[in-house]
Amino acid sequence: MFENLSQNINQALRTLKGKGRITDVNVAATLKEVRKALLDADVNFKVAKSVTDTIKEKALGQKILIAVEPGQMLVKIVSDELTELMGGQKVDINTKGDPAVVLMSGLQGSGKTTFSGKLALYLKKQGRNVLLTACDVYRPAAIDQLKVLGEQIGVDVYAEPENKNPVQIAQNAIKHAKATGKKIVIVDTAGRLAVDEEMMREIEAVKKAIQPTETLFVVDSMTGQDAVNTAKAFNDRINFDGVVLTKLDGDTRGGAALSIKAVVDKPIKFIGTSEKMDGIDVFYPDRMASRILGMGDVISLVERAQQAYDEEEARRISKQIRKNQFNFDDFLSQLQQIKKMGPVKDLVGMIPGMGNMLKDVQIDDDAFKPIEAIIQSMTPKERANPEILDASRRKRISTGSGRSIQEVNNLMKQFDQMKKMMKMMNQMDMRSMAKQVRKK
Known part of the structure; x- marks a missing residue:
């Protein structure tokens, strides 16, 4: 970005x-x-x-x-x-209330419904009991889309397909949430292709009726200055609490992120970082400024690593390394952990200096696929015992994975180098522990 x-x-x-x-x-x-x-x-x-x-x-x-x-x-x-x-410091979403009510607003196509699902998952991971509410009564597939997202992330969705009154639906959803112990209600409202009076009156009526604890304006960051103008039009009518910038992972310019706070004087609270349901980040102005200037964002990188971190798996692999038994099953497991952290190019941009060094290099999100194809073309015995991979086995793996024999040999070479480095680091750790014991 x-x-x-x-x-x-x-x-x-x-x-x-x-x-x-x-x-x-x-x-x-x-x-x-x-x-x-x-x-x-x-x-x-x-x-x-x-x-x-x-x-x-x-x-x-x-x-x-x-x-x-x-x-x-x-x-x-x-x-x-x-x-x-960009706002000085991060501003948290207000989820106080019983239940707390989050009202989503924005134009059609801004990613409002998808972000509603992402926010629900984000809050669910914090241990909150969330209810999604389908109040878009105009777009034919909107209710179905929200139900699919809800099923995907394990969050209940309240909908009244026959009811065309969004105010009633939202009010009934809050009653349902109170009756079923839901602590947060996310209300997905209808959008239009452009700002119009009917849409504004409708969302004003919904807001007045349900008195949300938080009103978020969702906007496609790639629309640049149009995003800022739309934000101003919405803020003048519904006085929202914060902005959500979607599709920021594809925004090479950044005009919306840099202008929107100054123009509407409302904080950016969340950004969309990928199409995946966990592709959501809290917006930190200082971290984003650091990334823009090529200084990286190590804190966010560490936080993503912690979210993707499987403690039990890490202990198992650490044990394998100590025994010098690290194999391709372990290597594949580590790749899966890295992929959970988000788009590869996004991760590289968080490493100080790397964003500028690789600015002209195309880093595809499918960068790991060739490696995964090669490893998955190995038999279980070969993955567990890399040393048995002779020339004939490598040729078979090359054919099975659709990758060249050179790519297979390169992977083997890199894997061997990595094992040697792990062994050396393990020996250094052992020597360090021995010194500590002697001191005591």
Whole structure:
């Protein structure tokens, strides 16, 4: 995400590298390029001008520390201002109430229904008892879509297919939630292809009737400045509490994320990071600013790893490594854990420096498929005992997986190198433990 914006801003900031000090001239030249990068990213013109003016004022008023280069100082100032532009700090969703009611709003095609399911799963993982409510009475497949999502994630869906009154449906859903012990009700409302008076009156009526604890506006981030204009139109009528940016994984520009808070003065609370049902992240402005500037996002990377982490499986593999018995079954298991963490390119962007290094490299989400095909073409005995994979077995695996013999040999070579490295690290750990015992 934000590849174009990140590349352009970093290119602009490189002009200050090696400079002895910050001056009116070099700051003006750098910020001219930063402003251009923001405008190219479809950021609102007034927002782009305001933020670069603030950066200039802070940069020229800054006492440069001896240990810090001017370029580094400006990167820090830009990072702080991008963070402020996107809201300063993360804002949690309000789920207080018995039950708490979350009202979803937005245009048709913004990903509102899918996000309702994602949010339900996110809250369910926190141990909350959630009820999804189908109040889109216009789109023929909307109720069915929500039911399919509910079944997929194990969350109940309240629907009245024959009732065409969304206000009544929402009120009945809340009564049903109270009767069945549900703690959170997510109300999925109808959208239209454009902002219109009928839609606005309807969602105003639903909000007034159910008094939600949280109203979220869902918008497709890839629509850029249109997303900001739509957000303003909705906020003027229903005064929502927060924004959800969907399809951010496919947004190379980032105009909506950078403009929306400044224009409507409402926080971005969630972002959609993939099409999968767990493709949802809480929005952290500081982490996003860090990623835009190519500095990575290690905290989010660790959090994703913890979510995908299977403690029992990790202990089993650790035991295999200590015994020097790590095999292809274990390797395949580790690949599955990594895949649970999200799109590969997204993960790479969280590693400091890697986003810029690999900006022109296409990293497909199917990057692991060739490896999985090769391993799955092995017999159980071969996966458990990699050392028996002679030339004839490798040729059979190549044919069975549809991969070249060279790819099979490369995988074997990489696997052997990985085993050697694991063995060496294990020996170092053992020596370290022995030293600790001798000290005691």
